[in-house]
Amino acid sequence: MGLQAIDQERLISYIKKATERAQYFLGYPIARDFDYTALYPLLKLPLNNIGDPLVESTYDLNSRSLEQEVLRFFADLFSAPIDNWWGYVTNGGSEGNLYGLYVARELYPNGIVYYSEATHYSVQKNIQLLNLRSIVIRTDERGEMDYADLSQMLHMHRDQPAIIFANIGTTMTEAKDDLFEIKSRLRMAAIKNYYIHCDAALAGVYSALLDLKPGFDFSHGADSLAISGHKFIGSPIPCGLVLVKKNYKERIGKAIPYIGTVDTTITGSRNGHSPIFLWYAIKQLGTGGLKKRAEDSLLMAASLENRLVEMGIPAWRNPSAITVVFPEPSKSLRQKWQLATENGLSHVVCMPGVDEIQLNAFLKDIQEDARVSREVVGSLSS
Secondary structure, rough: OOOOOOHHHHHHHHHHHHHHHHOOOOOOOOOOOOHHHHHHHHHHHOOOOOOOOOOOOOOOOOOOOHHHHHHHHHHOOOOOOOOEEEEEEEEEEHHHHHHHHHHHHOOOOOEEEEEEEEOOOOHHHHHHHOOEEEEEEOOOOOEEEOOOOOHHHHHOOOOOOEEEEEOOOOOOOEOEEEEEHHHHHHOOOOOOOOOEEEEEOOOOHHHHOOOOOOOOOOOHHEEEEEEOOHHHOOOOOOOEEEEHHHHOOOOEEEEEEEOOOOOOOOOOEEEEOOHHHHHHHHHHHHHHHHHHHHHHHHHHHHHHHHHHHOOOOOOEOOOOOOEEEEEEOOOOHHHOOOOOEEEOEEEEEEOOOOOOHHHHHHHHHHHHHHHHHHHHHHHHOO
16 A cells, blocks of 8 residues: 555655755765665565674574674774674664673773763763763863873772773864873873773774874774764664674673574664675775775865865864864854854864765855854944
8 A cells, every 4th residue: 555645745745855955964974975776675675683793593584694794894994803803783883882881891890981071972871871980081172082181080090990982083073082192091000900992983984994193993902992884984774883802792692592693782683784785885995995985085174174264264173084173153054054063163074975066055155154243243343
């Protein structure tokens, strides 16, 4: 049976609105330059990657074999220790961060989580869910962790294991915490029992592809890390990936006869389509194509920053960031372009899929917005 006429109208209206709003989408880190038409036949199948991705299940309608290829690609990209890594495709970066903290808690039940005030809003919720103790660390004016403050807090609690939650690209300014500095502060405090999780949701993939500094992967001291799949790579369904040292993960999970596999993930049923989107993108683009996307985004961000400054708008970026930060414009402009805004700052994220036509239209709008703002201030002062 088809939809009733009123429902068909509602659907058509929604599709039209969503398509239109996609043209004015600059404030959030979502890639939109993907084409998964070749995968449409799989949408007819209830693919479920229930349980451990590396252990077969009696639920055989899954994409586990492709998920394993995706995991191996990222394990190699992030220099995971050979034969000592494990991971799975998640519902997004927040789930990956929850898993990393979960493993850390099982390893150090009395540990304290140290995370900066610029950390993603979901992390405090994850800490509460896991009933972990935590301390918030100050940041500098650009969003990077204040290592002097971290050092002071570590010294005050040097008798407790430290669980470090490091940001590899903060939400608003794409600041990256430096693992070298963090480990130096841990040594200074004589803390030997510690765990480092890296939230690399946006910046992780392209930073690793281009070998950007500071380094953050397993070779630089990470014990686990999480990325988002729908951000830099792009997916119609939010997804992510978490990697962790296998010897730490083995404290978690038990065999479940009903599904014929091991329960080692946060969720039971897991989306079987998301790993296929990631697999398809990786195979289609290859490492070279992914690097090109990263380089193009960085060039676009540099160009946007320069053009805003030339217009008299004090825009700036953190080193090697695709996020351009500037004083918040009018509410109407923020709503039109869906600009994330916090503490008087807005930003544009130059994701794959953002093009010159969009940026030119945005720059025209923000120039007009600044002109109107100056005129209003001038009339009020006179």
